[in-house]
Amino acid sequence: MAGDVDSIPELDQKKYDADEQVKIICLGDSAVGKSKLMERFLMDEYRPQQLSTYALTLYKHTASVGNKTVLVDFWDTAGQERFQSMHPSYYHKAHACIMVFDVQRKITYKNLATWYKELREFRPEIPCCVVANKIDADLKVTQRSFNFGKKQGLPLYYVSAADGTNVVKMFRDMIKRAVEYKQNPSDFMDEVMQELENFDLEKKEENSEPDEDGLKAESPELD
Template sequence: MSILISLFIFDISISSRSLLGFQFFCFQRNTASITTMSGTRKKALLKVIILGDSGVGKTSLMNQYVNRRFSNQYKATIGADFLTRDVNIDDRTVTLQIWDTAGQERFQSLGVAFYRGADCCVLAFDVTNAASFKSLDSWRDEFLIQASPRDPDHFPFVLLGNKVDLESQRAVSSKRAQSWCQTKGNIPYYEVSAKEALNVEAAFLAIARDALARESQETNDFPEFPDQIRLNPNQQNQQNSGCNC
């Protein structure tokens, strides 16, 4: 069973006085990751959202994972953008559709358009910036409100503490971050460095597993339908051959 969801996304260039342009595109979300009655194992397309304050390294983490590159030049994300990468999990091919969202407050009103349909939410903060850590509660609550998952108490979150390569500037201890995770249902926590590619692969593999587990659970909540429905035209003609008078 495949569901196609078309979503208008705004790629907004904003000056101090005016909106300069819009770019619209659609994305496809495939929730058919089960073995159908015909025995065909279908590919899973999973949507992952990365949230966090501006400047914590969301774009850098995504680019490091997908493109294996890092840039020291900072450019704030406008609206949202996404990249995809295929991974193999337990002999399954899974396409991760990773959404990088703007951390600036002026774009948070667009959240409902981006959050819906997510299979996992990644919360990111900068270990050298205590304020970005304090914002995690707001980001998590906002996601649950906007995305409206069916089971918010068990929706998969993963926490990433970025920029651990700047250990001498650390403002948030690992113990403090782990304690926060425990208060949120023991969500997984990974300390990563987009710059040094430290722990990025392991973190996103865990993210993919969590997203796939949720997607599989969502699929099991619905009855399974056959792949094809065959109509017999001869039978239909026989039924219509009688007199209607």
């Protein structure tokens, strides 16, 4: 298939259909510490791949879940959050979502509602968590209950990318949940998509014209 996004191997999202691959996305406002969390979790493995055309950063990670090896792609926003909205392909085929806010800035907490709403438009059922970052700035915040997560039935993690508190635990939990979700997807949309893709395959082969912004070609839209 010449000419479509397959020419950018990083963005070939079909690979996320393979059993041993999961895609985990990060959401949250500018400067809440999303990249710093990735860096703390990955340590020496930390090799961000900047795809600046798409305002996107990818991190690859190999994890063990049970006795299986899982390849994890973390998707980070690289400034796309500025538009208060992400491109649909960002959500496409994601298996879990990490939503981050900064405990020192109320607005980043309030904006979780917007991020969560958009996430659920595209991925109604994938596992998601709320991360309260920068607790090292003032440990007292851990005595406060941030109700947003609770109301939506999402686990809340108090973390610090600086001193490392609960960072690894949070990521390991989310990788595990992503794998579980993948093995047993409850998203009706996933099944519909699967059906549509199988159905569309032949048609797609014929008219695989490069889309204007490339990314879109991978995400069939359902109106």
